Amino acid sequence: MSSTECARFAGDLGNWMEGQRSGAFSEHLAGCEACRGALADMEVICAEASLLGSETWEPSPRVWLSLRTQLEREGIVRAPRWNLRSIFSQFPRPALSFAYAALLVLAAVLVIPKANHTDPTAWDKEPEITSSAAAYDKQLTSAEGQTMLAWSEPDPEIAAAIKADLSLADEHISLCRQTVREQPQNELARDYLNDAYQQKAELLATMVERGVNLQ
Amino acid sequence: MNATLPARSISMRAWPAVSIALLLTAAPSFANHLEKHFPVEAHPVVVIHNPSGRLTIQSWSKAEVQVVADHASDEIAVDAMQKGNMIDVRTRLLSQSVSPDQLRADYALIVPQDAELQIHNDSGTVQVVRVFGDTAVETATAPVVMEDMGGHLSVKTIGGAVECTRCSGRLEVFSFTGNLRLLQSHNSSVRAFTANGSIFFDSDFLPNGLYMLRTFSGAIDLLFSPGDSFTLQTGSLRGTINNEARLTPTVRAPARSSRFASGMFGSNSQGSARVEVTSFDGTINIRKRE
Numbered sequence: 288m289s290s291t292e293c294a295r296f297a298g299d300l301g302n303w304m305e306g307q308r309s310g311a312f313s314e315h316l317a318g319c320e321a322c323r324g325a326l327a328d329m330e331v332i333c334a335e336a337s338l339l340g341s342e343t344w345e346p347s348p349r350v351w352l353s354l355r356t357q358l359e360r361e362g363i364v365r366a367p368r369w370n371l372r373s374i375f376s377q378f379p380r381p382a383l384s385f386a387y388a389a390l391l392v393l394a395a396v397l398v399i400p401k402a403n404h405t406d407p408t409a410w411d412k413e414p415e416i417t418s419s420a421a422a423y424d425k426q427l428t429s430a431e432g433q434t435m436l437a438w439s440e441p442d443p444e445i446a447a448a449i450k451a452d453l454s455l456a457d458e459h460i461s462l463c464r465q466t467v468r469e470q471p472q473n474e475l476a477r478d479y480l481n482d483a484y485q486q487k488a489e490l491l492a493t494m495v496e497r498g499v500n501l502q
Numbered sequence: 503m504n505a506t507l508p509a510r511s512i513s514m515r516a517w518p519a520v521s522i523a524l525l526l527t528a529a530p531s532f533a534n535h536l537e538k539h540f541p542v543e544a545h546p547v548v549v550i551h552n553p554s555g556r557l558t559i560q561s562w563s564k565a566e567v568q569v570v571a572d573h574a575s576d577e578i579a580v581d582a583m584q585k586g587n588m589i590d591v592r593t594r595l596l597s598q599s600v601s602p603d604q605l606r607a608d609y610a611l612i613v614p615q616d617a618e619l620q621i622h623n624d625s626g627t628v629q630v631v632r633v634f635g636d637t638a639v640e641t642a643t644a645p646v647v648m649e650d651m652g653g654h655l656s657v658k659t660i661g662g663a664v665e666c667t668r669c670s671g672r673l674e675v676f677s678f679t680g681n682l683r684l685l686q687s688h689n690s691s692v693r694a695f696t697a698n699g700s701i702f703f704d705s706d707f708l709p710n711g712l713y714m715l716r717t718f719s720g721a722i723d724l725l726f727s728p729g730d731s732f733t734l735q736t737g738s739l740r741g742t743i744n745n746e747a748r749l750t751p752t753v754r755a756p757a758r759s760s761r762f763a764s765g766m767f768g769s770n771s772q773g774s775a776r777v778e779v780t781s782f783d784g785t786i787n788i789r790k791r792e
Contacts, residue, residue, distance in 0.1 A: 442554065442602040445625055445642045448661045452678045455698060459718055462782070466739060475739055479718065479782050486678065486697060493642065493660060497553075497624060 296322050304329065328429050420464060423484050427491070434491045445497075452490055459483035536571040540584045545635060547618045551592040554605040555626040557644075561615040561633050568612040575604035618653070628662075645680070663699070681720070689713075696720055700784075704791070707732045707775035718782045725791045731771040740783035746790045 292315050296303075299312060303326070316323055431453075440446040463480035470476050542565055550557065555573070567589045571580040577600045582591045593607045606626070613619070618635035621628060624642035634652035641662045648655065651669040663680045666673060669687040677696040684692065687705040692713045694701055700720040707713065707730050715722050719741075726732070726747060736743055749768025779786055 441600055441605065442625060444602070445660075448643050448679075452660055452697075455678065459697065459782075473739070475737060475780065478780075479739065482695070482697075482716075482718070489658075489676075490660070490678070493640075497642070 293319065293322055300326075300329070325433070328426070420467075420480065420484075424460075427484065427487055430488070430491055434494050438494050440494070440497070449490060449494060453487065456483060456487040456490060459486065534571075534573050534576070534580070536569070536580050536582065538569045538582045540567045540569070540582075540589050541565060542567055542584075542589070542614065542617075543587050544614075545587070545616050545618060546614060547588040547620070548611065548613055549588065549590050549592075549620045550609065550611070550622065552607055552609060552623045552626075553593055554602065554607070554624060555593075556608040557611075557621065557623045557626065557628045558609070559611045559613060559619065559621075559630045559633060561617070561631070562612050563615070565614055567614070567617070570610045571607055573607035575600070575606070577604045578607060580607050580609075706730075707777065709774040711775040713775065713777045715777075715779045716781070717784045719784045720781070721785045721787065722779055722781055723787045723789060724777070724779055725789050726770065727791050729771055730775075731769075731773060732775040732777045733767075733769040733773040734777045734779070734788065735767045736777075736779040736786055736788065737766075738781045738784065738786055741781045741785050743786045743788070745786075745788040747788050 296312055296315055296319075299309070302308075303312060316326065440449070460480070460483040463476060463483045466473070466476040467480050544565075546567060548559075548567060569582040569589070569591055571582070571591075573580060573593070577595065577597045579594045579596055580591070581594060582589065584590075591609065591611070593605070595605075602625075608626075613633060615633060616635050617633055619630065619633060619637040619639075621630070621637070621639040622641075623639075623644050626644045628639060628641060628644050628646045630637060630639070630646075630648045630651065632650040636654040636656075637648070637651060638656040639646050639648075639658070641659045643661045644659070645663040645665070646657050646659060647665050647667075648657075648669060649667045651666070652671050654672045655666070655669060655674070657664050657666075657673075657675045657677075659677045659680045661679045662677065663682070664675050664677060665683040665685070666675070666687055667685045669684070670689060672691040673684070673687070673689045673693070675682050675684075675692075675694045675696075677699055679698045680696055681699040681702070682694050682696050683702045684694065684705050685702075688708060689705065690708050690711050692703075692705075692711075692715070694703070694714070695716045697718040698720055699717070701715050701717055701722045701724075703713070703715055703723065704725040707726070709731065713732075715724065734747060734749060736745070743766065745766060747768075747770050749766060749770060750773075751768050779788070
């Protein structure tokens with residue numbers, strides 16, 4: 288499948304996710320495994336996001352900054368209206384669009400279920416935490432794969448810093464998961480696990496964003 | 503061996519030649535220079551995207567934004583454009599094969615005091631002084647220095663250190679490995695997180711203020727005076743806490759206090775500000791000011 292069609296689909300992904308689905312893109316999807324895979328990832332992430340809607344969370348400042356910048360480019364500085372299409376349309380490369388979209392959603396919604404320590408059955412939530420963590424692992428691994436494929440960093444100093452921090456984020460995730468397994472009722476341990484996932488999502492988003500800015 | 507050359511070793515007749523040589527070696531460092539002035543209205547928005555270089559922003563009382571940019575390479579270009587009350591400044595790549603050195607562009611901006619800033623400067627340095635509008639800064643490795651700032655400050659870096667002196671308003675700082683230093687500031691709200699860097703906090707606690715300092719493995723130093731009024735909640739999952747504050751246990755401890763493997767909760771003086779200091783395995787030092 289041609290990259291032009293993939294790019295067009297990436298540009299229209301916002302509309303697609305909002306339910307405006309054209310026949311041309313349906314045909315494209317039928318024949319393009321890469322776009323089908325990326326769309327499936329997005330749908331999983333959006334489904335997870337809606338399930339997590341009951342938690343209190345604050346979107347990352349990066350989300351606000353990106354939205355704000357886009358609005359300013361469109362000349363709507365103080366009128367905060369936006370849709371997914373407007374965000375995706377600025378990224379010409381489909382891999383970047385999908386990865387960035389996924390990471391933005393991840394960075395915004397990553398919330399490991401929090402147990403109430405006064406709840407005597409808090410330990411029952413361990414399977415829920417484990418399954419959430421496994422789901423985030425899967426999404427982050429998928430997003431990392433796509434990001435790494437598209438990533439081209441001209442500055443070796445920054446490339447080294449990002450790689451080192453990605454390793455660090457993986458170490459933190461591993462340490463935190465171990466602590467959560469040992470102390471499933473410990474809310475601070477969950478907070479740190481949540482932080483570690485968010486760190487990794489933010490790092491990947493930074494890589495994609497920098498790639499876009501340097502184009 | 504003495505490496506210092508005596509001044510008289512250069513004869514008077516040689517000075518013109520030396521001067522010319524110095525000029526020739528110094529002048530071409532920035533072959534491309536841009537200077538632009540933009541008249542603006544109240545609360546202008548200034549957006550800067552620069553992959554690498556030194557960025558300094560100061561303020562003045564004029565309703566005008568001045569942009570001065572210098573770069574040596576012909577592989578990049580700098581643009582400064584006005585769209586309504588927004589000034590967009592960015593470095594563009596003219597070629598896909600640009601070396602890190604060729605990416606470098608230095609900017610010096612002067613903006614109105616009420617300007618709102620959005621800065622993206624990956625490597626190099628960022629310095630912002632005396633701007634009172636909201637400011638958002640993102641860098642990769644560039645350290646960020648802010649002085650006498652107001653408004654809502656949001657700083658995010660991968661490895662850059664962040665130093666904020668005499669800042670007010672709300673402050674949010676996030677870094678992976680950068681050290682964070684908050685000095686002589688009067689923030690109503692502070693949220694500072696660094697994974698592997700350290701945090702040094704030597705600032706005021708405003709009544710009803712909220713101060714959340716958090717690291718993964720870096721040390722946290724929080725300085726206080728005996729008369730400071732705050733309620734402190736501190737804890738570390740695997741690290742240690744050294745506390746010099748004489749905390750009065752509060753009647754009603756928050757439900758979350760028990761989540762810390764080692765932690766403490768109590769108030770200093772009236773306890774009006776809320777301070778939460780946490781680390782995964784870093785050391786936390788709550789210290790009296792000298």
